[in-house]
Amino acid sequence: MTSGTTTSPRTDAVIEAKDVVAGYLPGVNILNGCSLVAYPGEMIGIIGPNGAGKSTLLKAMFGLVRVHSGQVTLHGKDITNLKANRLVETGVGFVPQTNNVFPTLTIEENLRMGLFLRPQKLTERLAAMWDLFPVLHDRRRQMAGALSGGERQSLAMARALMMEPSVLLLDEPSAGLSPVRQDETFIRTRHINKTGVCVVMVEQNARRCLQICDRGYVLDQGRDAYTGTGRELANDPKVIELYLGTLAKDVEEARTDKPAGHEHDKAAGHEHPHHQHEDGVHTD
Numbered sequence: 001m002t003s004g005t006t007t008s009p010r011t012d013a014v015i016e017a018k019d020v021v022a023g024y025l026p027g028v029n030i031l032n033g034c035s036l037v038a039y040p041g042e043m044i045g046i047i048g049p050n051g052a053g054k055s056t057l058l059k060a061m062f063g064l065v066r067v068h069s070g071q072v073t074l075h076g077k078d079i080t081n082l083k084a085n086r087l088v089e090t091g092v093g094f095v096p097q098t099n100n101v102f103p104t105l106t107i108e109e110n111l112r113m114g115l116f117l118r119p120q121k122l123t124e125r126l127a128a129m130w131d132l133f134p135v136l137h138d139r140r141r142q143m144a145g146a147l148s149g150g151e152r153q154s155l156a157m158a159r160a161l162m163m164e165p166s167v168l169l170l171d172e173p174s175a176g177l178s179p180v181r182q183d184e185t186f187i188r189t190r191h192i193n194k195t196g197v198c199v200v201m202v203e204q205n206a207r208r209c210l211q212i213c214d215r216g217y218v219l220d221q222g223r224d225a226y227t228g229t230g231r232e233l234a235n236d237p238k239v240i241e242l243y244l245g246t247l248a249k250d251v252e253e254a255r256t257d258k259p260a261g262h263e264h265d266k267a268a269g270h271e272h273p274h275h276q277h278e279d280g281v282h283t284d
């Protein structure tokens, strides 16, 4: 567990935001020196109180909110304030929370739109998406507007994946879904992550987010207040006081492989190695 701005000796970051100061209006900063790093293969969750700047951080990483100072890098290359189309070309995929599909286009047309920068790979990428999302293949000629919330979320992710991004930025993928569909979305996201795509997602469902992600960031007032594994965050008294409330107990109860006699591990800082189920759900 670290507190405040994170620095790391590692040099293999996939995407990194360093001390980002950003906002929507001149003179009004929403992010006040916010940092986040995602390493190869990681799935990162961003949680925090309402208005903390979680979505703004994702948007700043995707060039949708002006970064006034600080830097965003992809594989060490500066991508700060690049336009969204350049970022997509470079390897960043972004799925906004709403309006993330073209409702009057078919599912297949939506996926074609996702690859308009590289049409020569269409057949190959469509096949990969049908593999990942069989339900989309079955309904490929239907209008996207006819999809359920969970299916639409799948299509939005598939569209972003058409360009084979190094990192997928997801803004509240479980928003508006029933608990069952939320869980399917989390597990599907973990599955996508296991195909080699780094995932950074903002989530309101902090409990589930901390269970399934490799690491989390707790944002507060536009800063990365805390970072650590889900278990570290869920058990940190300061994080609980700031945001989580009774969450630590919930996360602990969700453990299915809790061996007898390991009660001391519940204390923050007594980490033991992760155990991971095939669906990617951490249960340590």
Ligand SMILES: Nc1ncnc2c1ncn2[C@@H]1O[C@H](COP(=O)(O)OP(=O)(O)OP(=O)(O)O)[C@@H](O)[C@H]1O
Pocket: 024, 025, 030, 048, 049, 050, 051, 052, 053, 054, 055, 056, 057, 204
């Ligand atoms: N387009 C915008 N123009 C001006 N201010 C905005 C805009 N979008 C967000 N804000 C402001 O930025 C602040 C942070 O918003 P943001 O959506 O990043 O928070 P969040 O942590 O994602 O919150 P929530 O959990 O409620 O979605 C809020 O005070 C919000 O009012």
